[in-house]
Amino acid sequence: MAAQATFKSIKSLVPLLDRVLVQRFKPETKTASGIFLPTSATNSPLPEGTVIAVGPGAPNRTGNVVPTNVKAGDRVLLPGWGGNAIKVGDEEYYLYKDSEILAKIQE
Template sequence: MRIRPIRREPKIDMSATFKSIRSVQPLLDRVLVQRFKAETKTSSGLFLPSSATQSPLPEATVIAVGPGSPDKSGVVQPVSVSVGDRVLLPGWGGNPIKVGEEEYHLFKDAEILAKINE
């Protein structure tokens, strides 16, 4: 009996890195969002410790949307949000995308909890 060595696969970073956010076009019912950043400084100029800020914030701005996904009859159903909308996100999920120092996330349209109307 011959024993084969165990092959270890290299760890893969699940976040993607791009040079420009314009190069990312979501497909099907995916929505590209940028989460709001937590305030690290008060209006009077005091810096807040990282333990005092909620991370990540549940609100985000929609940067780009896909065309939608086909239903059972083949008709494409458009996504429920549009570019520029403010949305409420779950605390989990989404695929991170890094563009320079900025971080974005791709979510399925069905994972977005609400659209925030002002």
């Protein structure tokens, strides 16, 4: 697992360059009728999450800043690996590079 940092408030964390701060969705561990689901049934092949904050973008080869492809509030599909874990209280967030995010989920 990636290195983990701990902060008191998520507002104190501002992503730099093309970094994206994401909170992964927690899989349901119990059905509506109260039946507990085994871990194998709750592990999605690719995790989803909500973008919390984004950096301003990273410069390209000519020095122009290319903005990130996602914005705060977007629902995204994440890779099954990578990201740097960040703990805020009991909540866990992850920092990804914009290019590591697989897709934006539109409803």
